[in-house]
Amino acid sequence: MPKLKFSLPGDERYNTLMSIVALLQREDEMHIDDLAEHFEVSRESMRSMLATLNTTSFMPRNAEEQLPFYIDLDRIDDEDGMVCLELDNGPQGVPTITASQSVALLSGLRYLKSMPDFEESDDVDELITLLRGYQPVVAGIEIEPTKFDSDLSILKKAILTDKRIECLYVNSKGEESRRSIDPLLLISSEDHWYLRGYCLKNKEVRTFRLDHMVDAEIVDIPRSEDALSAAKKLDETAPIYSPSSSDVEVELELQPEAYQLAGLVGAVREPSKVGEETIRVTIKLGYLPDLGPLVCRYGTNARVIAPEAAKEVVRKFALQALNDDTSWGDLD
Amino acid sequence: MTAQTGWKQEPDDQSERLYSLTLALVQTEVGLTKDEIFMSIRGYRLDLERAGGFHGDLVALNKKFDRDKEKLRELGVQIVPAANSSEGDSDYRYRISREIFEWPEGTTISSKQLQLLELAASLWDRAALSPEATNAITRLRAIADIGDASISQGIAPRISTVEPSFSPLKKAIEERVQVSFSYRRADGQEAIRTVEPWQLAHINGLWMLLGLDVERGAPRNFLLKRIHSKVGRSKQVITEPTPEQIANAKSELAEVFKANVAKIQVRPGTTAAMHFETHNLPKGEVELNYYDLALLAEELLEFGQSVRVISPPELKELIRKTLEQVISNHA
Numbered sequence: 001m002p003k004l005k006f007s008l009p010g011d012e013r014y015n016t017l018m019s020i021v022a023l024l025q026r027e028d029e030m031h032i033d034d035l036a037e038h039f040e041v042s043r044e045s046m047r048s049m050l051a052t053l054n055t056t057s058f059m060p061r062n063a064e065e066q067l068p069f070y071i072d073l074d075r076i077d078d079e080d081g082m083v084c085l086e087l088d089n090g091p092q093g094v095p096t097i098t099a100s101q102s103v104a105l106l107s108g109l110r111y112l113k114s115m116p117d118f119e120e121s122d123d124v125d126e127l128i129t130l131l132r133g134y135q136p137v138v139a140g141i142e143i144e145p146t147k148f149d150s151d152l153s154i155l156k157k158a159i160l161t162d163k164r165i166e167c168l169y170v171n172s173k174g175e176e177s178r179r180s181i182d183p184l185l186l187i188s189s190e191d192h193w194y195l196r197g198y199c200l201k202n203k204e205v206r207t208f209r210l211d212h213m214v215d216a217e218i219v220d221i222p223r224s225e226d227a228l229s230a231a232k233k234l235d236e237t238a239p240i241y242s243p244s245s246s247d248v249e250v251e252l253e254l255q256p257e258a259y260q261l262a263g264l265v266g267a268v269r270e271p272s273k274v275g276e277e278t279i280r281v282t283i284k285l286g287y288l289p290d291l292g293p294l295v296c297r298y299g300t301n302a303r304v305i306a307p308e309a310a311k312e313v314v315r316k317f318a319l320q321a322l323n324d325d326t327s328w329g330d331l332d
Numbered sequence: 333m334t335a336q337t338g339w340k341q342e343p344d345d346q347s348e349r350l351y352s353l354t355l356a357l358v359q360t361e362v363g364l365t366k367d368e369i370f371m372s373i374r375g376y377r378l379d380l381e382r383a384g385g386f387h388g389d390l391v392a393l394n395k396k397f398d399r400d401k402e403k404l405r406e407l408g409v410q411i412v413p414a415a416n417s418s419e420g421d422s423d424y425r426y427r428i429s430r431e432i433f434e435w436p437e438g439t440t441i442s443s444k445q446l447q448l449l450e451l452a453a454s455l456w457d458r459a460a461l462s463p464e465a466t467n468a469i470t471r472l473r474a475i476a477d478i479g480d481a482s483i484s485q486g487i488a489p490r491i492s493t494v495e496p497s498f499s500p501l502k503k504a505i506e507e508r509v510q511v512s513f514s515y516r517r518a519d520g521q522e523a524i525r526t527v528e529p530w531q532l533a534h535i536n537g538l539w540m541l542l543g544l545d546v547e548r549g550a551p552r553n554f555l556l557k558r559i560h561s562k563v564g565r566s567k568q569v570i571t572e573p574t575p576e577q578i579a580n581a582k583s584e585l586a587e588v589f590k591a592n593v594a595k596i597q598v599r600p601g602t603t604a605a606m607h608f609e610t611h612n613l614p615k616g617e618v619e620l621n622y623y624d625l626a627l628l629a630e631e632l633l634e635f636g637q638s639v640r641v642i643s644p645p646e647l648k649e650l651i652r653k654t655l656e657q658v659i660s661n662h663a
Contacts, residue, residue: 009463010345010346010347011347011407011463011467012463012466012467012470013345013347013348014347014350014351014407015407015467015470015471016470017347017348017351018351018354018471018474019470019471019473019474020474022474022475023473023474026474026475027478030478034478038473038476038478039470039473052348052351056348056351056352056355068355068359093433093434093435093474094433094471094474094475095407095408095409095432095433095471096408096432096433096434096435096471097408097468097471097472098407098408098464098468099408099506100461100464100502100506101408101464101465101467101468101471102468103461103464104453104456104461104464104465104468105449105452105453105465105468105469107455107461107534108451108452108453108454108455108456108465108489109448109449109452111452111455111489111491112448112451112452112489115487115489121448123442123444123445123448124448126445127441127445127448127449127452130436130439130441133436136572137572137574137575138530138531138572138573138574138575138578139531140502140505140506140531140532141461141502141505141531141532141533141534142531142532142533142534143455143491143533143534144533144534144535144536144582146536146537147536155486156485156486156487159486160485160486170601170602170603170605170606172603174601174602174603176601183486185486185487185488186486186487186488187487187488187489187490188487188488188489188490188491189490189492191536191537191538209603211603211606211607212603212606212607213606214606214609214611236454236488237457237458237488255560256495256496256557256558256559256560257516257557257558259494259495259496259557260492260494260557262494263492263494276560276561277560277561292636293633293634293635293636294634295658296633296634296636296655296658297630297631297633297634298630298633299629299630299633299654299657299658300654300657300658300661303661303662304662311662312662314658314662315658315659315662315663317636318636318655318658318659318662319655319659320636320637321633321636321637321651321655322652322655322656322659324636324637324640
C-alpha cells in the first residue's frame with residue numbers, strides 16, 4: 001500500500017486539482033475514499049482540495065463572478081460519501097505532460113524495459129509510445145540499460161508467487177553459507193541490487209547484496225507468517241542501511257568522486273563543507289570492518305576523520321591488500 | 333483509510349491562484365487584459381484592494397503576476413497573447429491555448445499501466461527528477477482507470493543523483509546554454525572545461541555528461557563525479573544536438589570500454605568471487621572491460637586482498653599507489 005500524503009507541495013496540488021476535475025468529468029461520480037486512494041492522498045487532504053474547488057472562482061470578461069464547479073460537501077460528509085460535479089462550467093481535461101516530465105517517466109520506463117520480465121511487456125511499450133510524443137527530439141536525460149544479476153528474475157518470481165528461496169551467500173565478514181530466505185522486496189541503489197528478506201537463520205528481516213549471492217532457487221514452500229507480517233511493515237522508500245542506536249558514528253571527508261559513499265550508507269546529519277568541494281559527513285555503521293572496503297574503494301577521495309578505531313580499520317584493510325601478493329600461489 | 337492526526341489545513345497558496353488563473357484564461361475566447369485578470373482572480377483582487385485600486389502601488393502585484401506566469405510556464409502551461417494582441421499594446425490580452433489539454437484522441441491508461449508508471453517514477457525517489465515524475469503521474473491519473481493500487485511488483489528500482497552538478501546541467505540542457513566547470517581527469521589533472529551540454533546519461537551506474545568540448549571542437553564525455561566546481565552558465569545559446577551525434581558519442585564510449593581489457597584473479601569463497609562470478613572457475617581468473625583505469629581501480633579496491641591484478645601493469649601500479657596513499661591518510 002503506498003504511503004498516503006497529508007499535504008502536497010504547490011506544483012503537485014495544482015496538478016491534483018486539475019486532475020480531480022478531469023477525472024470527475026469522466027467518471028460522473030466517485031466515492032471520496034476511492035478518489036483519495038486513486039490520488040494517494042488522505043481522505044482529509046482530498047476533502048480539503050474538493051472544498052478548494054468549490055471556492056475557486058473567477059469573473060469572465062464583462063460578466064458576473066462565477067463558480068466553475070460545485071461539489072456537494074454535505075453529501076460527502078453526511079450522506080453516501082459520493083463526489084460529483086453538480087455545476088460544471090470548467091475546462092475539460094488535464095494539461096498534457098511537459099517535456100521534462102516525459103523525460104523523467106520515459107527514462108524510468110526504459111530502465112524497466114531492460115529488466116528481466118519487463119522486456120516483452122506490451123503495457124510498457126504502449127506507455128513509451130504515448131509519452132514519446134511529449135519529449136524533445138533528443139532527451140536531456142537517458143538511463144542506459146544495465147547488466148542485471150542473474151538471480152534477480154528468480155527472486156522477483158519468488159516474491160510474486162509467495163515462495164521461499166535458498167541460495168549461497170557470502171556476508172561482509174567473508175562467511176559463506178547456504179541461506180533460506182523469504183524474499184520481500186528487491187531494491188536497487190547506486191550500482192547494486194539488494195534483497196530485503198526474512199532470514200530463517202537469523203529470524204529477522206535482513207538486507208542481502210545480490211552480487212554476494214549465487215545459485216538462488218525457489219523452493220516449494222510458501223513464505224512464513226513472520227515474513228508476511230514483516231512485509232506489511234516494510235517501507236519501500238527506506239534507505240538500504242537503517243542505522244540503529246548501537247551503531248558506531250564515523251566522520252569522513254569526501255571529495256566529489258566519493259559523494260556517492262554518503263548516498264550509499266546515508267549521512268546521519270546534513271553534510272558540512274570544509275573546502276571548495278570537500279564535504280564532511282557522519283555515517284553510522286553496525287559493523288566497523290565494513291568501513292575498510294567502503295572507504296578504500298574511493299582511494300584518496302575519502303578519508304576517515306574519527307574515531308581512531310575507524311581509521312585503524314581502513315589502514316589495516318589497505319595494508320592487507322598491499323602486502324598480500326605472497327599468498328596467491330596456492331590458486332594456480 | 334481513516335482520519336489521522338497531524339493533518340493541517342492547506343493555506344490559500346500559489347497553487348490555488350494558479351488554478352483559478354488557468355481556468356479563467358482557458359475559458360476566455362478573446363483573452364483578458366492584466367487589469368481584468370487582477371479583478372477576476374481572488375488571489376490578485378485582494379492585493380489590488382489592499383493597494384487602493386489601479387491608482388495605487390501595483391509593483392508587488394505585478395511581480396506576483398510575473399512569478400505566476402513563469403511558474404505556469406514551468407508547469408507546461410504557456411500563457412500566450414490573444415489573437416490580435418501583441419506585447420506593448422495598452423490592452424494586451426492574455427489567454428491559454430486549449431491545445432495543452434488535448435491528449436491524443438481516446439487516450440486512457442489501464443490501472444496496471446498506472447502501476448508501471450508509478451514504478452518507473454519511483455526510480456527517481458529522493459533524486460533530482462522526483463518532482464517531475466510525481467507531477468506527471470498526477471496528471472496521468474486523470475486519464476487512468478480506477479483500480480487496485482496496492483499490488484506490489486516486488487521491486488523498488490532507484491537511481492541517485494548525489495552529484496551537485498546534476499541539476500544545473502539538466503537545466504542548461506533544457507535551456508540550451510553553454511556551461512563551464514572545473515574537471516579533474518582520471519590522472520588527477522584539473523582544468524576548466526567549456527561544454528555545449530547534450531545529454532546526461534546514466535551508464536553502468538555512472539552519470540556522464542555528453543557534450544561538445546568547445547575548446548577541442550569535438551564531443552567528449554564527462555563523469556559528473558569528477559566535476560570539482562559549481563557549474564557556470566554562459567548566455568551562449570547552443571544548437572540542439574542530433575540523435576546521430578548522441579548515438580556516435582555513446583558508441584565511441586562503448587568502443588573504448590570494449591577495447592580496454594584487464595585480467596584479474598579472484599580468491600574463491602569471497603564476496604569478490606560472487607561479484608565477479610568466478611566461483612565456478614578453477615583459477616578464479618577473469619577479464620574485465622573498463623572505461624579508464626581509475627574507475628576499474630575503484631571497483632577492485634573495494635575487494636582488497638580478495639583480488640589481484642594480472643594485467644595491465646599500469647592498473648597494478650595505480651592500485652599499489654592508491655593503497656599506499658590510503659595507508660598514509662589513515663596513519
